Amino acid sequence: MWGKFTEPNKINTKAINAKDDELKRNQFITDYVPFILKTVSDQLKRYVETENSEEYSVGLIGFNEAIDKYEPSKGSFLSFAKLVIQSRIKDLLNKNKSLENVVYIENYDENIICNEDIELKMEIQDLENELSKFNISLDDLVINGPKHKDTREQCVLIGSTISKDKEIMDKIYEKFKIPITRIVVKYNQSKKTITRNKNFILTTSVIFYKNYEILLGWIKKPIVNNRVNDENEQNRRGGYDG
Amino acid sequence: MKMSKIEGVDMMDKGKVIKVEKHYSTLITPTGEFVNIKNKGTMYIGQNVIFTEYDIHTNKSKGIAFKTVAAVLALVILLNAYTKISEDNLAFAVVSLDINPSIELKINDEFNVLEIKALNEDGKEIIDKAYIGMEVSYVVENLVENAKQKKYLTENGDVLIATAILNGQEISVDDISDSIYNKVFKEDNKINVYMINSTKEDYEEADKKDISLGKYKVIQTTNADINIEQVKNQSVKQLKDNNILNKKEIVNKRVELEKIKKDKKDKKDKKDKEDKEKDKEDKSKEHRDKIKDKYKEVGKIEPKEKNKQDNKLSEKLKADIKNNDKNQKKRSDIREVSNINNKLEKDDKEQDYEENKKLKDDIKEVVEEKKEITNNKAQKYYKNNKTEKDNKNSNNKKHQ
Numbered sequence: 001m002w003g004k005f006t007e008p009n010k011i012n013t014k015a016i017n018a019k020d021d022e023l024k025r026n027q028f029i030t031d032y033v034p035f036i037l038k039t040v041s042d043q044l045k046r047y048v049e050t051e052n053s054e055e056y057s058v059g060l061i062g063f064n065e066a067i068d069k070y071e072p073s074k075g076s077f078l079s080f081a082k083l084v085i086q087s088r089i090k091d092l093l094n095k096n097k098s099l100e101n102v103v104y105i106e107n108y109d110e111n112i113i114c115n116e117d118i119e120l121k122m123e124i125q126d127l128e129n130e131l132s133k134f135n136i137s138l139d140d141l142v143i144n145g146p147k148h149k150d151t152r153e154q155c156v157l158i159g160s161t162i163s164k165d166k167e168i169m170d171k172i173y174e175k176f177k178i179p180i181t182r183i184v185v186k187y188n189q190s191k192k193t194i195t196r197n198k199n200f201i202l203t204t205s206v207i208f209y210k211n212y213e214i215l216l217g218w219i220k221k222p223i224v225n226n227r228v229n230d231e232n233e234q235n236r237r238g239g240y241d242g
Numbered sequence: 243m244k245m246s247k248i249e250g251v252d253m254m255d256k257g258k259v260i261k262v263e264k265h266y267s268t269l270i271t272p273t274g275e276f277v278n279i280k281n282k283g284t285m286y287i288g289q290n291v292i293f294t295e296y297d298i299h300t301n302k303s304k305g306i307a308f309k310t311v312a313a314v315l316a317l318v319i320l321l322n323a324y325t326k327i328s329e330d331n332l333a334f335a336v337v338s339l340d341i342n343p344s345i346e347l348k349i350n351d352e353f354n355v356l357e358i359k360a361l362n363e364d365g366k367e368i369i370d371k372a373y374i375g376m377e378v379s380y381v382v383e384n385l386v387e388n389a390k391q392k393k394y395l396t397e398n399g400d401v402l403i404a405t406a407i408l409n410g411q412e413i414s415v416d417d418i419s420d421s422i423y424n425k426v427f428k429e430d431n432k433i434n435v436y437m438i439n440s441t442k443e444d445y446e447e448a449d450k451k452d453i454s455l456g457k458y459k460v461i462q463t464t465n466a467d468i469n470i471e472q473v474k475n476q477s478v479k480q481l482k483d484n485n486i487l488n489k490k491e492i493v494n495k496r497v498e499l500e501k502i503k504k505d506k507k508d509k510k511d512k513k514d515k516e517d518k519e520k521d522k523e524d525k526s527k528e529h530r531d532k533i534k535d536k537y538k539e540v541g542k543i544e545p546k547e548k549n550k551q552d553n554k555l556s557e558k559l560k561a562d563i564k565n566n567d568k569n570q571k572k573r574s575d576i577r578e579v580s581n582i583n584n585k586l587e588k589d590d591k592e593q594d595y596e597e598n599k600k601l602k603d604d605i606k607e608v609v610e611e612k613k614e615i616t617n618n619k620a621q622k623y624y625k626n627n628k629t630e631k632d633n634k635n636s637n638n639k640k641h642q
Contacts, residue, residue: 034254038294046283047291075354075375082372083384090391117288124260124287138261138268141276152274160624204274211617218258219274 015070015077029063032081036063039082043089055089062088123212130206134176136199146197155197156219158189159204169209178202253295259287266299333357333408335418336445337378338455340402341389342477343368346454351413353378353421361454362475367392378418379425386426386433397432400478404456406440415439436478457481 018025029036040059041048048056062085066077074080128138146152162168162183171179178198184191194201207215257269257277267285269277278299279291333348333356344361345368358373358381360366368388373381382403389395403422405415419437427435438459448458453474460481461473473481 034294037254037292038296041282041292041294041297044283047285047289047293047297049290049292051292073354073377074380075373079372079375083370117286120260120288128261138276139278142268142278145276147275149273156274164624211620213613213616215260215270216620218270218272 012070012072012077015067016072018067019070025064025067028067029060032063033060035078035081036060036085039085040089043086044093055092058088058092059085120214123215126210127203127207127212127215130210131203134199134202136203140199141203144197145200151193151197152200154193155201156204158183158187158194159201160208161187162201162205163208169205172202172205254292256290256292259285259289259291262287269293334413335405335407335415336455337382337418337422338404338448339382339385340454340456340478341386341395341399342475342479343385343389343394344454344457344474345369345385347378347381348408349378349418353418355381361452364394368394379422382422383426394477395433398434399432400434400436401427402436402438402456402460402478404438404440404454404459406442406445406455408442408445 014024014028018028036059037048037056040055044055050056063081065088066081066084069084070077070080131137146155162172165186168179168182168186171182178194178201180191180194180198183189183194204219207219255271255277257271257279259267260270260276261268262281262285264281266278266280269279269291271277277293279293279297280299282297334351335349337347337349338361339345339347342362343364345365346359346361347355348357348359350356355374355376355378358369358371360369368385373384386395386401395401403419405418407413407415416439419439423435423437427433436456438456440455440459444459444462445455448455451458451470453470457473461470
């Protein structure tokens with residue numbers, strides 16, 4: 001709360017410094033991208049979908065304009081920038097009003113576009129059905145899921161290894177519980193991480209076991225990144241060895 | 243994806259919508275995290291979303307929520323009491339704005355807004371806390387813009403602005419109202435602006451009755467018995483229609499002055515126009531006389547009289563145009579034919595649609611085949627991953 005009373009002066013001076021310095025301006029804008037996104041989506045009353053969308057770039061332009069026009073007499077910079085961005089978005093919406101009835105070629109044949117959505121919906125329904133056997137809901141994953149990135153990656157790795165182990169998977173589907181001690185003994189994992197994140201590990205193992213393609217794509221990403229890093233490390237090591 | 247601790251908004255991340263509930267939707271982020279966010283607009287499964295920390299939906303238990311709310315309320319009340327005392331000391335003047343939304347602005351001696359307050363329900367829709375700290379004229383400009391967009395203020399609309407000085411006497415009321423008028427309303431002739439100068443005592447009375455300074459002044463000068471509650475929610479236009487606002491005392495002198503100026507200007511313009519027209523007529527008369535004289539000298543017919551003869555010819559032309567109407571009937575026939583053609587084309591399109599369906603079925607089959615292939619790939623990939631890791635471990639052991 002007190003930040004609001006003390007910080008603005010810093011921001012105001014930052015904005016004034018950024019006026020003439022190209023480098024500082026770029027840094028300033030990239031620092032405040034989340035702020036820009038928030039004001040844009042608040043004004044639109046919906047979420048911005050991708051970073052190449054028109055609204056997003058209009059927001060960036062508005063912020064840039066705010067830096068150009070800002071003077072200390074106009075109050076705090078953030079509220080001034082907010083006003084400028086809001087009015088730019090309003091202009092854009094008014095401009096697009098005439099195009100409301102126009103359908104883009106990409107969206108013309110909706111059935112083909114929605115193909116992935118339908119598959120995703122099916123996958124999620126399947127997953128929810130599967131998870132209801134274990135008494136897990138998606139909200140449980142939100143609340144009790146691992147918050148830290150590294151633990152999440154580890155949990156995903158454990159899930160993937162379990163899903164290939166037929167013995168453990170059979171046990172899981174027999175008692176609808178995760179056999180913690182067995183996994184601890186067999187794969188040398190710490191008991192703490194598994195007991196704390198058993199719901200998350202169970203869902204990942206189910207996703208791997210049932211092979212939900214789209215969800216896998218989203219869950220596997222950190223592992224793939226990790227693998228690339230490992231390869232780089234191995235290459236480096238190889239270099240030293242040679 | 244991005245973590246930076248800055249005032250304003252700290253965090254932002256991407257995600258794909260998995261599940262849509264009534265008030266929130268569940269996302270999966272590229273790092274494999276599950277997050278709930280508030281619904282904004284229409285949400286659908288598979289939607290890509292960029293969200294910030296403010297969009298995250300938290301479902302805390304009610305007991306804790308109640309306690310925190312109570313604590314925050316107590317703090318806010320304390321802070322408000324503190325700030326109110328300090329602001330009243332600092333507030334230099336009060337500006338009230340009535341369209342139908344009634345708004346009260348308190349400003350300091352540099353004309354910057356210290357406090358913004360909506361005096362009725364409509365007022366709440368057009369104000370924004372962001373205006374605090376900006377110059378009055380800029381804020382009024384924005385408020386009028388907002389009122390226009392929400393259709394409170396239309397063409398030939400009425401705006402009532404009243405100002406009163408609370409502390410200090412270095413600057414007069416006129417300075418404030420002038421700065422607002424010059425910046426906001428001078429170029430816009432379609433809006434009727436009423437400006438009232440008032441005093442501190444009036445403001446205190448108005449504050450007690452909880453209506454805007456402008457409306458209070460209007461009631462005061464009419465002397466009639468008017469229900470305050472009624473006036474509170476009436477727009478300035480309605481006041482005007484009910485003959486409450488028409489008293490001459492209220493209308494600002496400056497507006498009258500402007501009218502006098504305008505009248506003067508209009509008169510000047512009229513005079514100029516008349517003079518010019520006179521000049522023109524005189525010149526054209528002279529010119530005509532000269533031409534007539536010339537024709538008389540030569541002995542030919544004047545072109546004006548020739549025109550009269552041409553009029554007869556134009557009647558013939560009209561008859562030709564009537565014949566053209568018959569041609570139009572032919573055109574309508576052609577249109578009917580083209581309509582039939584269009585229908586035929588539509589039928590063709592429907593056939594195409596059926597063919598498309600067949601194609602889609604084919605595509606589905608292909609997609610399923612792809613699924614199988616990718617499944618196999620994923621299994622192979624994880625086997626490889628494992629073997630690589632094992633190799634790495636063995637390598638490490640060798641090094642040791």
